[in-house]
Amino acid sequence: MLMVLLIHAVLMPILFFTLATAVERNLEDGFLDDARLYARVIADGIDKLDVESGQELVIERLDSAVLGGQSIYAALVYKNTVIASSMMEPLEIGQFQEDFEFGEHGDDTYYLSLPVGSGSRAGILHLGFDEAPTRENFATIRSTIIYALAAYMLLVLIAIGYLSSAVVRPLKWLQQASRTISSGEVDKELQTKSSLVEIQDLTADLEKMRSKLVGMNAQLQQEIADRELADTERRNLERYLRHAQRLESLGTLAGGVAHEFNNILQPLLLYTDLALEDLPEDSPAAVNLRNVLDLASRAKGLSQQILTFGRQDTDADFEELNLAPVVHEALTMIRALLLATIDLRADISGDIGDVRCDPAQIKQLIINLCNNSFRALSATDGYIHVSLKEVLVPRNKVTENPNLHEGEYVVLQVADTGVGMDPQTVERVFEPFFTTQDVGQGTGLGLSVVHGIVLRHDGEIIVESELGKGTTVRIYLPLVDEDAGENNGKRESHG
């Protein structure tokens, strides 16, 4: 736009001067041609007269030249005598000046001299023509040109203004919009602000591009989110598998140890029994051997616990039942036998579905958990809270715990406000023989036995703990699916 204005600023004066010069020359030429033609006509008229015999006639001719309107000065110089038109003031008669150009002397009069007659009768005709009308004419034309050019300039300015508002501004706006988009801000919808079809099309194209970009962006973000979710799931699964593998290999190891242990215990028990038979019942040797038998039974219990952890024991008595009475029984046992002084709170819902379980193992599990909680409480004035309820496991929970499925579970929770555990300890609580108790205080099998029981029930165990705040253990046992009969039948027929 500025360029257009600059070009006009240079071109306008050139155009103006060219035009003005051409017009001026044209007018001058016309004026001079007219003057010469007129002078020739007058001179011809005078040529035919006898100047000496008829001065009156000459004056008449000169008068008619002035009166004809073309000249304002007319005089004939004949033999050093000036015969002038009677129409002139006596003062003007001597004012003749030789002119060769239009506008010379600045006296607004153009003088022309022509020879008249010949030989001894020769004279010179002087005519003066008024330059003013031509000058005025020229001025008028010049101002007309100026007006025309000014009008043109105005039009140009208006055109520029229109272009600027109709084209340049929308273009600038589009440019800004595309820069905004390229800088990554793609959320604002583009709407055309121009009535020009091209601009509208351009805006529509840009908007199409933008919305495509928004779509791609959203798609990418969705993909990233999906991938992150998948990563999280994979990490959870890996962590879970590592943990499961670790526990499984420990279970296998412990199972192998228990096997050997049982093969040693077997003759130990029977040899002692046989030896006892050979001794008087109250002999010191018999007392000692009975102690050996007691210890051997303890060792037998220990090895059975190890096998329970490793899911390798044989006697399990599964039935479908409501857990509430089982939990009540276990709590009664705990109150009566183990932890009479403890603040044991219970929140047992009887309104729950059945689970497939071995009640004896579930009791064992509750006793082990409460025993751990009791030990965690011993240094503090806390309480143990046991609850039983039915819950629906949502999908996100499944992501965190691959052993859980989306669906209904009975959740047995044992929470305490005891000393709690750090994350490293929580990570290892299910390992057999892992204990935080002093030597001789615990076997380190309690939670590994619980873990084995939960796995055997197709359940999941989740431990949450915080140092100084306490520990919460949740056991998820799958609800018996009342519609599952058919499905199970199908599955079995395939297997």
Added chain:
Amino acid sequence: MAKILVIDDEEHIRDVLKQVLERAGYDVVVAADGKEGLELMAQQGADLVITDVIMPGIDGIATVQKIREKFLNTRIIVISGGGNVAPMEYEPDADTTIAYLASARHAGADRTMTKPFNRQELLDAIKELMTE
């Protein structure tokens, strides 16, 4: 007098079972593995066989199968120490001990027992099987 064959690769178990059973009035022969047990069975026969599961060479389950092929009336008790201790060739994905004992029953064992058991449990089981 009823005759009992004890097959176990653990010497002390063979020995103590022999003592326990002889005191209870049974006639006892012992074998250290399946091969020896089957030879004794072929030579002498027995009313009841007590065999371990996991043994070198012919293991308990193969032993039970072989005995059952020829001796339909012989009572068989299979004893196991429990635990994951051997390749799970019988029911690979199952709980090992359960799988072993189930395989043993399938092979023809009348009773399975998990070590360690006490004297009375064993004698009760034998008495039960012999009077059936």
